[in-house]
Amino acid sequence: MLLTRTLHATTPAGDMPVKNQPVMTAPTSMALDMPDLVSEVQEAFEAQLDVSSLLAISTGLQAELRQHMVASEQCMLPSFNYDLPTGQEKGVYLAVEVGGSNLRMALVDLYGRHRGVDCLKIRRQTASPIAREIRHSTGYSFFDWMAIQIREMLASEGEVRLEGDVVRMGVAWSFPIEYVPFSHILLARRLMDHSQTSIRSGNVLGMGKGFRCSDTIKNQDLSDIIHAACQRQKVNVRLDAIVNDTSSTLLARAYLDPATRLAVVLGTGMNAAIHLPIAAFHPSKFDLRAEKPGPSITHVLTNTELSMFGKAIFPRSRWDEALNRAHIMPNYQPFEYLVAGGYMSEIVRRIMVDAAENDGLYVHGFPKTLLVPYSLDTHTLARIQLDKSAGLTATRNLLHEKHQSSVRPSFQDAAFIQKVVVSVSRRSIAYFAAGVHALTSLLQDLETEAGLESGLDHVSIGCDGSVINKYPGYMETAQETLDQLQATEAKGRKRVLLEKTQDSAVLGAGVAGALAASSSPPG
Numbered sequence: 001m002l003l004t005r006t007l008h009a010t011t012p013a014g015d016m017p018v019k020n021q022p023v024m025t026a027p028t029s030m031a032l033d034m035p036d037l038v039s040e041v042q043e044a045f046e047a048q049l050d051v052s053s054l055l056a057i058s059t060g061l062q063a064e065l066r067q068h069m070v071a072s073e074q075c076m077l078p079s080f081n082y083d084l085p086t087g088q089e090k091g092v093y094l095a096v097e098v099g100g101s102n103l104r105m106a107l108v109d110l111y112g113r114h115r116g117v118d119c120l121k122i123r124r125q126t127a128s129p130i131a132r133e134i135r136h137s138t139g140y141s142f143f144d145w146m147a148i149q150i151r152e153m154l155a156s157e158g159e160v161r162l163e164g165d166v167v168r169m170g171v172a173w174s175f176p177i178e179y180v181p182f183s184h185i186l187l188a189r190r191l192m193d194h195s196q197t198s199i200r201s202g203n204v205l206g207m208g209k210g211f212r213c214s215d216t217i218k219n220q221d222l223s224d225i226i227h228a229a230c231q232r233q234k235v236n237v238r239l240d241a242i243v244n245d246t247s248s249t250l251l252a253r254a255y256l257d258p259a260t261r262l263a264v265v266l267g268t269g270m271n272a273a274i275h276l277p278i279a280a281f282h283p284s285k286f287d288l289r290a291e292k293p294g295p296s297i298t299h300v301l302t303n304t305e306l307s308m309f310g311k312a313i314f315p316r317s318r319w320d321e322a323l324n325r326a327h328i329m330p331n332y333q334p335f336e337y338l339v340a341g342g343y344m345s346e347i348v349r350r351i352m353v354d355a356a357e358n359d360g361l362y363v364h365g366f367p368k369t370l371l372v373p374y375s376l377d378t379h380t381l382a383r384i385q386l387d388k389s390a391g392l393t394a395t396r397n398l399l400h401e402k403h404q405s406s407v408r409p410s411f412q413d414a415a416f417i418q419k420v421v422v423s424v425s426r427r428s429i430a431y432f433a434a435g436v437h438a439l440t441s442l443l444q445d446l447e448t449e450a451g452l453e454s455g456l457d458h459v460s461i462g463c464d465g466s467v468i469n470k471y472p473g474y475m476e477t478a479q480e481t482l483d484q485l486q487a488t489e490a491k492g493r494k495r496v497l498l499e500k501t502q503d504s505a506v507l508g509a510g511v512a513g514a515l516a517a518s519s520s521p522p523g
Helices: 035-046 051-070 113-118 141-156 222-232 245-256 318-326 334-339 341-358 378-386 390-402 411-450 466-470 474-489 504-518
Strands: 091-098 102-110 120-129 167-173 192-198 201-207 237-244 260-266 270-277 299-303 458-464 495-500
Touching (some): 035 341, 035 411, 051 411, 051 474, 102 504, 141 222, 167 222, 222 237, 245 270, 245 458, 245 504, 260 411, 260 466, 270 334, 318 334, 334 341, 341 378, 341 411, 378 390, 390 411, 411 458, 458 466, 458 504, 466 474
Parallel strands (some): 091 167, 260 458, 458 495
Antiparallel strands (some): 102 120, 260 270
16 A cells, blocks of 8 residues: 555645535534444545556546647646746846735846756745735726835835836746636636736736726736836836746746756645647647747647546545535536645545534534534644544644534544544545656657657656645655656656745746746747
């Protein structure tokens, strides 16, 4: 059996989308008879984590990935980034990360890869909460506020340019970028969308999270909007690149390590970016571009939207099926629903409710707060899994503190919940590793088919996100699983190495700006 390493803590899952539904009635079962349910949980979540089963999942995912490179408006979306950084790019670049709650800015210094780990540094950074009154402002007020924050940060560094050379800037969105219009909208969870027309520009379609400027700026070029706002504040900047968070992670890691060809973000949600041979894509993927990539272009940085894969591939438990049915967008992101931190805790909560209703968990009364969907966070799960205290006292106290009931949960309650957490966490790691194996296998096979193999002996993957980076043991166990998968299939592929990447959104935005500034049009 794979995945025996102990797992540790991560960040809370936060709010997740569910259909409007009545809160359940508190269970009142009085019998304590849970061994059968423990066996069912372990069978449902761990029985198919052996190497052969994971390799079969990987094979299925590879076929699905290839299919979506030919025909899909939702997945395997080629970006306007054709090249990865050489590591020779140098200079100071302004990096801006715009999210639904915060505006983060940094001055990023690129010194050249020859400097080793010190080649890419954040000189100064700030984070400004986007207050409700800012989100509710109309017209271009939000972008004026953004320009003021940029001016103040640059002024503190003596970098404000009123005339002469511009400050070059890269922008990272914390949500996906759409490259083609959809015939129907499946983006209820997106905070902001725009249809990208080049690496330097994109037409804004809308903004969520209460941003009332949406109607004013709809269908306008984001680069023009930001540039005009900065000009009104007498800040001379140029927006050179727009990237999403996963692409930023790949660019940031690739600047440090030339073997980096993929990036994954795994936290509340999940996604992956990958640098693939352009010949493997159907030409229709580039139909809407004014400038098509020319014959000298060999690769393209691709937003996989990996969360959407695997509906017909991954085994699912009855609790997974219940989660999917209750979700506001059932079947939209089947991979994410099985793996990401935002859903691991909800699966555990649903099993707990089941056990309380039918098998005697919390015999003196189930906490009412746990009847609310997504009320259990992943940080709590991780602390439970780590608990080695006598009688699981730490778990019992933690649960009683966060989800009070008439009586503190018993040792039997805590032991059952801990076993459930272990099973759900193990499956998350195994499926994540299978997904990474599928992506890296696809990359190497496509490059072999196109005669574009690199001379490097391994493939590095930049990793960011609260689960993959902050859940101690997650990355290490995923690496062990990847090693086992490659050793078992014995196909002679290069070893895959997971590498932690921090501050990747702003670092990658800075690298994207530098790369765009030094590149020529596709040809």
